[in-house]
Amino acid sequence: MKSEKLTIAGRSLGSRLIVGTGKYPSFEIMRQAHEASGSEAVTVAVRRVNLSDRSKESLLDYIDPKRFMLLPNTAGCYTADDAVRTARLGREAGLSSFVKLEVIGDEKTLFPDNEGLLEATRILVKEGFVVMPYTNDDVVMAKKLRDAGAAAVMPLGAPIGSGLGIRNLVNLTLILEAITDIPVIVDAGVGTASDAAVAMEMGCDGVLMNTAIAGARDPVRMARAMRLAVEAGRLAFEAGRIPRKLYATASSPLEGTPFIP
Amino acid sequence: MKSEKLTIAGRSLGSRLIVGTGKYPSFEIMRQAHEASGSEAVTVAVRRVNLSDRSKESLLDYIDPKRFMLLPNTAGCYTADDAVRTARLGREAGLSSFVKLEVIGDEKTLFPDNEGLLEATRILVKEGFVVMPYTNDDVVMAKKLRDAGAAAVMPLGAPIGSGLGIRNLVNLTLILEAITDIPVIVDAGVGTASDAAVAMEMGCDGVLMNTAIAGARDPVRMARAMRLAVEAGRLAFEAGRIPRKLYATASSPLEGTPFIP
């Protein structure tokens, strides 16, 4: 049975929205967007320190660790081995055993390499990580990841950064029907508020996004839009929508219409 | 230039959501749903009083006139003449010159009879009504209604009560480009929260719905979902969404990826 809140490996979050930290116009705008988003978990990347230029401000100065859970990712890793090593470094740097696991299989689409992803999941689960794998919308893979011990499955809605929304409602529905014991979080593809609402209305447990907020003309405003959209979609899911019908049904009563002789 | 708020004939409303009063399980649930919706305008129908059974509770006991603007409709009218007479009665009963004007052309679909609608609009505008016509998604008709003095145009997204959402984004886009001096309000067809968000993201000035809320399993919760969805969609419209692209764009930096020899 799924919880009232988004709960990953026993950790409950006050929001079903997870946001990224990349590509903002500035750290300050990022900070305000995080605030507006209502989120309590943010993804971060693990990158080599720049030994020739240490002047850069630190991302972490703009993230309140009391408010936000850090979710290091393994973005940019093309093998299970790289992803595992990156995850370990991320745990040490972020002081968190949560990892957004990515093993990329194709540079142009950034689609996951599911074989490598599954292998890395198995290794990291054994090492005590809370593994949240970024995968595609394949129900068979979702079940394998779950069986391998993933704490959530995170199917993409569309290519990372594409803003194309959820392209395959059928596949996502099949995943939601099959995966009922751990959260299903749509990761990647959301372009605007209604995309997030759609995901939540289908019954997803959460939505993860970065570019849709960071790349909007006004990221702070879009962050607020996403917060509301995720809440709206979740409420609509819980409220039970009306069935779709081809024909009209009057919303005003037929009885008592004036002027009928 | 359109206003920051939904403003109809000079009257500004605190919400871009207009809700109906029909088909609720009870007046009390309706009252709570209205409250949860954040709306400040509600549609009502004009019907003959029941002379043989006066025991029924009155709808108006459940609508606070200080908070909600009454918007009598002409639902059920199949001729311009019936609609005009109903509008006049509605004005006298509701003490408001606003009218949601309907002239129905087909019983099965409840699509508007645009000829009759235009005729009734002309008559009522002359009589000082604030006319908000329910029409289809035809840009030519939208322009004619505007030119006839309508205070807003209200294209349907899909048949009344169908819950099919906005079926033709092209037509609605064409209307929004053509009608920039009075509000464009999607009336009919919304089924769930994301439908409302989509309408607002496209730049609509408001959304009017009844069945989507009243017919939901939990109308109060759905009303709250709709409130948030309309706000989310509006914010996203203002925030400027990212462009859609076929290919992926990494949200984590490529530079500094570990383990590259």
Added chain:
Amino acid sequence: MKSEKLTIAGRSLGSRLIVGTGKYPSFEIMRQAHEASGSEAVTVAVRRVNLSDRSKESLLDYIDPKRFMLLPNTAGCYTADDAVRTARLGREAGLSSFVKLEVIGDEKTLFPDNEGLLEATRILVKEGFVVMPYTNDDVVMAKKLRDAGAAAVMPLGAPIGSGLGIRNLVNLTLILEAITDIPVIVDAGVGTASDAAVAMEMGCDGVLMNTAIAGARDPVRMARAMRLAVEAGRLAFEAGRIPRKLYATASSPLEGTPFIP
């Protein structure tokens, strides 16, 4: 009861595809495309002769009157009066009482002015024309045109020349259910072969197109594609497609699977 063939006002055509004569790279390519399309009816426009330059080849030298029925249109007319006059001239020039009636209401979208269209239909029907009105996908207007004596109704699928296909399957379905005594022909919007197939699968009696063929990189090949697509769609409509289901159904038998101990 609708006929086995596309039959308009008693005239049966050997193809359900009607094609235009505008915008081809050359008359010769047009002739070949007409041939490849299998069509037996072509639309033509009525325009002033050029008094200062009579050197132009004539369109009619490239259309075999024994094979193709001429269907003069009233394209470019913005009033019922202009459309009626143009129809009369077209009849005299084309020696045919068939008219593709257009009354345009908006320059940018070329959407019909349905009021003017209905008025012109009534006038021309009285004068013995076989009126085939280009209208939008409004079931109420379709019924009025039918009742006014139109020999077919021709709803648009999308704006003329847009290539957007059939944007609103709901509206077209509603028209097809309401109009069963005269042909429903999708006019405008088709972009490629599958668009034409979709129209026919829904049960439309015919499809009319110009730009999709004339504007293709290889118009003759596209004409052949359209011919096949219209036939394919019609056959599929008649053959009765399988129902849509969310889940899979094996097409190979479950019984007798090898290796089960």
Added chain:
Amino acid sequence: MKSEKLTIAGRSLGSRLIVGTGKYPSFEIMRQAHEASGSEAVTVAVRRVNLSDRSKESLLDYIDPKRFMLLPNTAGCYTADDAVRTARLGREAGLSSFVKLEVIGDEKTLFPDNEGLLEATRILVKEGFVVMPYTNDDVVMAKKLRDAGAAAVMPLGAPIGSGLGIRNLVNLTLILEAITDIPVIVDAGVGTASDAAVAMEMGCDGVLMNTAIAGARDPVRMARAMRLAVEAGRLAFEAGRIPRKLYATASSPLEGTPFIP
């Protein structure tokens, strides 16, 4: 460079449509549908002979081996090992080294188990099979199968037998851009003629279907519809469709419009 014909491992087929042999009302109707489809390759399943009832007519009496290439499948196999053994039996029974390779990962959706599929592909390629794997619409997996020596990749459009058409045009586009050296054949999901046309218009090399024909009310007629739809879609792909635009473009000339003073 792809060939003018559908060519798999050097074998050219006279049709881009591959059809199944399951679920027909009778073998005789199957035979007629095969004839009407124009196809030159048919899939067959490998099943245990019924030792207690040998009276059944044989499928093979209804398939002319001179006209149709047999394509044994491994439907019903849930492991690479079962699939490999079934493929070997199919080769011996069908006297053909072509195999439609299926390794199923989920009973409800019949989605492929891509891990097992890849493993079986590698084994069978080594044994000289011409492997045509049924997979999902994952570009990363498509590339791996190609690299493993598959002679074609066959992504599903939607669940087998669902008739939902091609649910994710984005994913199929990405596959078509990535796989240019071997055929891409949509396998599963087609429901009606326009679905097949869409696949071909996108540039697919072929379409494989069973239920859409066998399950139609009139399978023979639907087979003919599919034949024409596949040809239409291919021609449209080659002909180069017009671009999609939001606004209208007149197909009749603006110049020379009558009645302008």
Added chain:
Amino acid sequence: MIEIVVNGRRRDVDPGLTLESLLAALELPPGRVAVERNRRVVPHGSFATEPVEPGDCFEVVTLVGGG
């Protein structure tokens, strides 16, 4: 008695009524209804003086739930 039509049904009422007294006879609270007499709306302010005459056709409506 005179015959009038109220909401599509014939009804016999006493002669000499005003609209106000007619509504009272019908037990309808005047504040909640709107009335059309012979296709013309009667303003609330005129209920007390609006006569009820033989053959009159009244529509007495109120606001109900609608969309």
Added chain:
Amino acid sequence: MIEIVVNGRRRDVDPGLTLESLLAALELPPGRVAVERNRRVVPHGSFATEPVEPGDCFEVVTLVGGG
């Protein structure tokens, strides 16, 4: 000379022309055109007898490519 309008442009022509001779003067083959005189279509059979009078307004059209 008399003044007429053809296709929206003024033009001076000899008096006493018929529509047929007007078209000949304009070098237009009568079989391919349709003509409206003062908002009334002139049937092809009447070209020889239809007069051309001062102030007449003609539309001379033909069929061209269209959709």
Added chain:
Amino acid sequence: MIEIVVNGRRRDVDPGLTLESLLAALELPPGRVAVERNRRVVPHGSFATEPVEPGDCFEVVTLVGGG
């Protein structure tokens, strides 16, 4: 008699059979079937010489309709 398994079911057959004679005993036309013996496909050309031994496990399959 020796015990073998054919298509998942135990079956007692005479000792000394070949695959060919086994199929004949089962009334199966050899041209239409493919056979796996102990997880190894037996080519049609070897049916006459392939022995049937105690504990053998056979899969005898044919092609049927499928998608």
Added chain:
Amino acid sequence: MIEIVVNGRRRDVDPGLTLESLLAALELPPGRVAVERNRRVVPHGSFATEPVEPGDCFEVVTLVGGG
């Protein structure tokens, strides 16, 4: 001097360093970085004792913005 690799680049450092002193030499605040030595993560608590030896391969990373 001994040769080591830091973040993919060769670098000569004094012999006898610990990881802590290496980071100090590189002017990196130890609290913000994570370090892998020869493919094994070094816990923060071991920085002071982890030796730096000839041929060592270090990855020194930090958290940056990502999605």
